[in-house]
Amino acid sequence: MSFCQTVWEDVAPLRRAILDHPFLNELAAGTLAPESFRHYIVQDSLYLAEYSRALALAAARAPTASGRLEFSDGAKVAVQVEEALHQAFFAQFGVTAEIAAASEPTPACLGYTSYLSALAATRSYEELIAGILPCFWVYWEVGCDVKPRAASPNPYAAWIDTYAAPAFGEATDRVRALVDEAAQNATAATRAAMVTAFRNATRFEWMFWDSAYHRAIWPI
Template sequence: MGFCAEIWEEVAPLRRAILAHPFLSELAAGTLPSASFQHYIVQDSLYLAEYARVLAIAAARAPSAAGRLEFSDGAKVAVQVEEGLHQAFFAQFGVSGDMAAGVEPSPACLGYTSYLASLAATRTYEELIAGILPCFWVYWEVGCAIRPQAVNPNPYAPWIDTYAAPEFGEATDRVRALVDAAAEAATPAVRDAMAKAFRVATRYEWMFWDSAYRRESWPI
């Protein structure tokens, strides 16, 4: 069993917790409060701006042409999603550009992006891409899981369709292959560090949706 299959099985309880979260079940049902989705989409816009930077760093550090191409393309797509899907949702849910620009990252958003930035700045390339992978893989699993359950019409259908699209699954497969290849060539210590990065990033995935559902803000 390869690295990705092993760590995916290890984080199965986290994945079940994500799929069971009311943010996602209510999103599929079309009953998620618009204020919670508004919180999510603004924070996700802030997240993707930083995620694109991390992907660009991964591209620069990648030892292979395949890695440089994949992560540079991923950075471009992250910006395109922010500019396209998010801007459409901003209009739909009444978020002005000035409003979005004035929002601070939530504790969960800042924690997640800061963690990825710390991997990019201070850890190995192998750990970095293991930390990058959950944002692809968890969203792909979520999109595929909730699409069959989603009501129609659904105000959140474009979001669901984006992450259940075959093209997103193909991108996930390519990143997973890069992580598996890196793990196969790594020492046991580096593989352990990769597993830790994957686990932490997956925890942050749950925290991000939970923070949006609760419309988290700074306590003081």
């Protein structure tokens, strides 16, 4: 079994908790409170600004041309395609430019982006891309899980379609292949660190949705 298959099975309980989260169940049913989705898209726009930087740093550190191309393309997509999706939802859910500009990251958002930044700044390339992968792979699994059971019409259909799109699955496959390649050439210690990075990032994925569902803010 490949590194990615092994670590994917390792986080199976986390993945189940994500798929069972009320945020995603209510999103699929079209009943998710608009306030929770508004919280999510504002925080996701803040997250993507930092995630695109992590992808750009992965591109700069990649030892192969395929890695440099894939992660630089990913950084571009994070800025262009998903920002376009957010702008459409901003208009739909009443998020003005002033509201977006005045927003600050929640503890879950700041924790996730700071973790990726720390991987990029202080840890190995292998750990960095292992930490990057869950944002691709978890969202692809969520999209594929939600789409067949989504109510129609659904106010969140554009979001669902984005992450269930075959092109997004193909991008996930390419990043997964790069992580497997890196793991194959890594030491046992580095592979163990990659497992930790992947697991922690998957934990942050759950925390991000949970934070949005409860519209969490700083407690003090």
